[in-house]
Amino acid sequence: MNSSQQIKLGAIISYIAIVFNIIVGFLYTPWMIKQIGKSDYGLYILVTAFLSYFVMDFGLGQTIARFLSKYKANNEPEKINQMLGLTSKFYLLINGLILITLIVVYFFIENIFIELSPVEIEKFKIVYLIAGGFSLISFPFMPLDGVLIAYERFVLLKLCDIISKVGIVILMIIALLLGYKLYALVAINAAIGILIIGIKFFYLSKKTPIKIDFGFKSKKLLGELVKFSFWVSIIGIAQRLLINIAPFILGIVSGTEQIAIFSIGIIIEGYTWTLAHALNGLFLPKVSQLDTQKNNLHEITNLMIRVGRIQLIVMGLLMIGLVVLGQEFVVLWMGSGFSESYYVILLLILPGFITLTQEIAYTYLFVINELRYRAVIFVGASILSVIISFILAPHYGAMGCAIGIFSGTMLCHVIGMNFIYWKKIKLEIPRFFKECYYSLIGAFVLTLSVGFLLNYFLPAETLIRFSCKVVLLSLFYIISVWFTGLRADEKELFKSVLLKLAAKFKNK
Structure with a gap:
């Protein structure tokens, strides 16, 4: 396939994976929590969140994708092999340091999570060992996604996402029905992760000309990569x-139940983020090409608007639906014990109404190597969020953390980053x-109004009535956006x- 076909098919597969993940997640998650218990689910979330601080690729994955795209465009295969050899050894070195760190942390778990009971501490340690072991195995293979993006193998990249999601759900259902609980959840996630790594590695070794040069050494190139x-x-x-x-803060000051309540907000925010970033990475080559052209800032803004509007149209229904129907949904989905999660969800997703439409602007920062602006803004947002969370979480639990995140995101990510895009990078933000x-905006306001009227006249006490409200609100949204919001070219696109979908279905 050529680049355009890879992008289109990759985008379609991405959205298929997202829809599957959302539907199965909504059906599977409450059942899974019921099977393993609220406390054990909180422990699982705590372990995965905790380990994420120790096992990250330190930006090298995206850096590798950028350098490989450049070498591939210049037809320099030997430099690709040399750089992969250099980075592979660097990853192994970092992996050794992470191993030492995880071993040291293991012996201080009781002193870190003082709100966990002795039984929860013992479970945490076992899950920590399983998840930590997988993290150490998978860490050296983190550059694989960057290599696939550089070689524009988007279809395989997205197919692996589907295989991973389907495999985890099927195996977990089988394990839970057989009576296995928390440890099976962690072990299955690790096993599927290793399988996906194997698929990607095998594909790259057979379908690309890559031959990693482990003997290559270059302090200059290593310095450029690190910089x-x-x-x-x-x-x-x-x-x-x-x-x-x-979850880490809540584990210190509140306990596992508040972690579980907050985790529902993380799940929904994750679905929203995934939906908006389904096209993530697909436009890196395109933005790189635009950067070399005349009047590039105007053209990049045009691309930002086109992609941003598609993201906004797709996300608009989800966000409006969560605002209007979210509380009923959470109670019907998870039970009244999770009703507080609705407010966590709102505080986590609402800033995304702006930030999630600006992926092209971030990609451009990456292309022109001006990420320091985003880094400073993100650090500011995180510090502010952590301070507010530690102040509020002891009294308000999950809500306290959500308020901290919302405050940091709005002040730094929304206001701060748009100032940077406009004044420093010179994109046409207004x-x-x-x-x-x-x-x-008109279609959004109309849909919100209709949604609140539906809530007033048709309170949903059953799943059937709630489903009817979802269908009615979705139809109204589609009609109002089509007639009042879409441009002519967007209508033609849809x-x-x-x-095309109808023709394929007819042919079958």
């Missing part, structure tokens, strides 16, 4: 401090907001997609 990845690494750490640290949001 470029430094700011990406800072961003990665700050992102984890923003949301993933919340035009972006005008052309991306203006024509769609029509062409629907016609």
